Amino acid sequence: MVRSRTPRFDALEAITNELIRILERGVLPWRKPWTAGDSARPLRHTGEPYQGVNNFLLTMRTMMAGYASPYWMTFAQAKILDAHVRKGEKSSVVVYYGQSKTGGDETEADDDDAPRIIRFQKSYRVFNADQIEGLPERFHPKPRVPQQHQESEPIPHMQAFFDAIDAQVSFTGREAYYMPAVDKIYMPEIARFEDPLHFYGVWAHEFGHWTKPRHRLNRDYGDARFGNTSYAREEIVAELCAVFLGQHLGFTAHTLEMNAAYLDNWLRVLKSDKHAIFKHAADAQRACDYLIAASEAGHVASSADVA
Structure with missing residues (x-):
């Protein structure tokens, strides 16, 4: 039998190369303010928000293509809804992680043939609702009216979120950074x-960055020094954490300096490791979830003190 020489599609490599091509243009598209319809996050056809790397990827693709709908679905899911993908539309690749057991008898854990957990990654393709004809109106929600904010004035719900987290923060100077040695965040005033x-x-x-230490999420990429790869990896996590948290609260990721060196951080990591964006997006999602939980705990504690 003659085997096909067509190379197997590598979703990790394809997605990483897509991101590299975008960064080499000198832009971070996910920093632009946006909502698709009434949602700040891409949604499955069921209305469930995407998380982690798929959230990041579909957010970026929504912004770059200018889609007005937050909903994404497979070709088959559209068909079930009596809709169809328009001819010539290109799909977007997303990934799925899962695990399965293989081999052995679960009652004999010490046996060489004991069951093992096999983790796997698969990819599938989705289309935005704007690429599909015949969908119900709910897949094309009306745009959200953007809120207006006073210059240099705190935004109450955002300020309350961060204030509720039990962290040391000093508002002074012109630089923003987290100092691990004293476990403290330094920020310029608003x-x-x-x-x-x-x-x-x-x-x-x-x-x-504050979520990194051992007594919080224990995130370790090695000895991080300014400009090295470990430092670059942590910067990617902090950036993606700000993306995900911004979707939750209503702002976009931002840094005080945006220069070639910052883009080089991303490119160096992505070009050396096709798994990087997937791992770091997962770490960023954990950081975001940790901060949301910490803020909610702070609010509960404040309410108890008042009572």
Whole structure:
């Protein structure tokens, strides 16, 4: 039998190369303010939000293509809804992680043939609702009216979110950074920002770093020094954490400096490891979830003190 020489599709490599091509243009498209319909996150056809790397990828693709709908679905899912993908439309690749057991008898854990957990990754293709004809109106929600914010003034729900987290924060100077040695975040005052949304975007980035220590999420990429690969990996996690947290609260990721060196951080990591964006998006999702839980715990504690 003659075997096909067509190379097997590598979703990790394809997605990583797509991201590299975008970054080599010198842009971070996910930093642009956006909502698709009434949602700040891409949604499955069921209305369930995507998380982790798929959230990041579909957010980026929604923005770059200018889609007005937050909904994504497979060709088959559209067909079930009596709709069809328009001819010539291109799909977007997303990934799925799962696990299965193989071999052995579960009652004999010490046996060489004991069951093993096999983790796997698969990919599938989805289309945005804007690429599909015949969908019910609910898949094309009306755009959300953007809120107006006063210059240099705190935005109440965002400020309350961060204030509720039990962390040391000093508002001083012109630089934003997290100092592990004293477990403290340093931030410029909000008055130094032309747009208060940028203030919260920067603060979210630093809070992303704040989740790293052993007594929190214990995230370790090795000895991180300014400019090295370990440092670059942590910067990607903090950036993606700010993206995910911004979707939750209503701001976009932001840093005080956006230069070639910052883009080089991303490119160096992505070009050396096709698994990187998937691992770091998962780490960023954990960081985001940790901060949301910490803020909610802080609010509960404050309410108990008042009572």
